[in-house]
Amino acid sequence: MRVLAAMSGGVDSAVAAARAKDAGHDVTGVHLALSRNPRSYRTGARGCCSIEDSNDARRAADVIGIPFYVWDMSDEFHEEVVEDFIAEYTAGRTPNPCLRCNEKIKFAAVLDRALALGFDAVVTGHYARLATAPDGTVEMHRAADHAKDQSYVLGVLTADQIAHSLFPLGTDTKDEVRREAEQRGLQVAHKPDSHDICFVADGDTPGWLHDKLGTKPGVVVDEAGEVLREHDGAFAFTIGQRRGLRLGRPAADGRPRFVLDIEPVSGTVTVGPREHLAVDGLEGIRPLWCGTPPAGELACTVQLRAHGAEHRATVRLDGDRLHVDLHDPADGIAPGQAVVVYDGTRVVGSATISATKRVAAAVPPR
Incomplete structure (x- = not known):
């Protein structure tokens, strides 16, 4: 296959690109320039939008031996992610910009452009697994290493996007990936992980x-x-x-x-x-399904934060709204966050939380 490797400048995306080449794919690396002024976003290891990251990605592509390009997607990123982030906080909600970036930039704008240019798929360094179901559809599952699992932030992908994606790191631990990067001679082998919000310069x-x-x-x-x-x-x-x-x-x-x-x-x-703070129910809007939407009630688990625990739940789709009854109450759940639905390890889909229902015993008397 002819695949486009999204290279952030970190160790995960570099190893993913190298593995795609080893698998026999025709690989081209691309780094996304997301800031109109990279110096105004983070520098060093704290984010994923810096000049240093672009240079690290280019050096990794040279070591792997693949063509490399930089795509300017700063306008799309500012409109779809930064402006959305501001609008959500203004409305009293708590957004997750990483999900928004995956939905609108990495697996929408980038994949659309890649397919238009004749690529068959996009490969990234996300920790998630893909599997082919008996009916031939491609399913997304949690990574084997639950400590690094990133399926939550990929829960916004559609079935068509998943079918044109590759996640080569889904069966590995981070330590294994770093060791492989070192063996391959990649300078990013021990580069610290990025964290926090990439476009907030000082983390405040x-x-x-x-x-x-x-x-x-x-x-x-x-x-x-x-x-x-x-x-x-x-x-x-x-x-x-x-x-x-x-x-x-x-x-x-x-x-x-x-x-x-x-x-x-x-x-x-x-x-x-x-x-x-305890809630035992919530409602989600703008549902997105990684495959066929659930019919009727689905006994499942849900995850409510990027690094949160799973909660046993029953979900029901009513038009364009998802109703979730939590069997185990959850604390501190805010509108604007995402609820990602799982059937075992399989990612079913996601929705944006629009409202929560407090546990009856937790609601103070008026």
Whole structure:
């Protein structure tokens, strides 16, 4: 096959590209330039949009012996990921920009362009596995190493996108990949993993949002409505947050308080005890299916955070809305996050959480 290797400049994508070549594919490497000004995004090992990353990817392609190009996708990235991130926080939601980037950039814009140029598939360094079902469809499954599994952030892919994807690292551990990179002579063998949000230069998301959105005063209140302090913007808070609340005085019972609710219009942020965060149901919008959508109720598991635990659940699709009943309550789940549905290790699909239902015993009396 003629395949396009998306090379971020890290060790995983470099080894994935090398394995694709070893498998006999005709491989071309491409690095995505996602920033209009790379120096304004992260540098070094903290992100995936830096000049250093582009140079690392080019050197890896030279060692592997494949053609290499840089594609400028900064406009698409800014519109689909950065602007969406700002809009979601403005609306009081908590987005996951990595899912959005996979959905709109890496496996939409890139794959569309690759297919138009005559490539058969895109290969990436994500830790996930592909398997062919008895009916011939390609399924996506969790990686063998659950500690590195990235199927959650790939849950936005459609069946057609999965059929044109390759994930060569799905059966490996990170240590195995690093050892292989070293044996291949790749300089990125021991490069630290990227983390946090690539387009937030210093990792200070509230500060970055404040620079973009300015000051939008509001108040932090307890569940009785007592004002605890003023703030400069509700976008600096997220459901489940404990640190950085700066409430000044402890709760009457001395226990920590967490963000329970964010009302973006008035800017009111409500805090309370952790047990009032528990939810046993949620609703999702914009469902995306990695294969055939579920018919009727599906007994399954769901994952609600990129590195979160699985929760036993029953899901039901009603038109363009996904209803999820959690058998095990979850804490700190915020609208804007993604719910990814699994049938065993197989990724069924995903949806964006639009609303949550608190556990009855956790809802304080009014």
